[in-house]
Amino acid sequence: MAQPLVGIIMGSRSDWETMQACADILTALDVTFEAKIVSAHRTPQRLYDYATGAAERGLKVIVAGAGGAAHLSGMAASMTALPVLGVPVESKALKGMDSLLSIAQMPGGIPVGTLAIGKPGAINAGLLAAAILALSDEALAGRLADWRAAQTESVAENPE
Numbered sequence: 001m002a003q004p005l006v007g008i009i010m011g012s013r014s015d016w017e018t019m020q021a022c023a024d025i026l027t028a029l030d031v032t033f034e035a036k037i038v039s040a041h042r043t044p045q046r047l048y049d050y051a052t053g054a055a056e057r058g059l060k061v062i063v064a065g066a067g068g069a070a071h072l073s074g075m076a077a078s079m080t081a082l083p084v085l086g087v088p089v090e091s092k093a094l095k096g097m098d099s100l101l102s103i104a105q106m107p108g109g110i111p112v113g114t115l116a117i118g119k120p121g122a123i124n125a126g127l128l129a130a131a132i133l134a135l136s137d138e139a140l141a142g143r144l145a146d147w148r149a150a151q152t153e154s155v156a157e158n159p160e
């Protein structure tokens with residue numbers, strides 16, 4: 001199996017429905033990734049092992065999706081120098097506002113690149129991870145440019 005460059009982690013299996021959109025984009029762009037359930041709250045040792053070992057294992061970007069009190073991305077970012085992108089998963093009680101604020105409002109010094117709530121955020125996390133990797137991968141930069149051109153092409157000018 002090819003070396004994964006992006007690590008998609010999520011706090012619960014219930015987040016997969018959202019985070020699959022990130023995986024789909026990476027697949028479309030031919031970017032290797034892995035997807036794991038890792039929780040700061042429920043599996044703290046798994047998170048510690050994952051984050052501290054990520055760079056050594058060859059990952060280049062981590063995308064972390066979680067909902068509610070979403071500590072996953074911030075805690076991951078505290079333990080690795082890799083870029084961490086946070087996807088606020090929509091929560092039932094507060095529609096993802098809790099997830100968004102707990103991911104975005106990091107203290108200065110430990111950044112998490114925060115995306116939009118839900119699937120749009122998961123899609124954009126995939127695109128942003130690809131854009132980061134494309135800085136040092138010309139072929140991927142070309143695939144990303146093609147993807148964007150196809151998207152532009154698909155937008156009709158007239159509403160009917």
Ligand SMILES: Nc1c(C(=O)O)ncn1[C@@H]1O[C@H](COP(=O)(O)O)[C@@H](O)[C@H]1O
Nearest residue numbers: 011012014039040041066067070071072
């Ligand atoms: N926010 C976190 C973390 C974390 O931040 O580490 N671990 C699980 N969770 C979140 O709890 C929500 C409900 O989880 P369940 O559906 O398993 O009850 C999920 O959206 C998950 O991301």
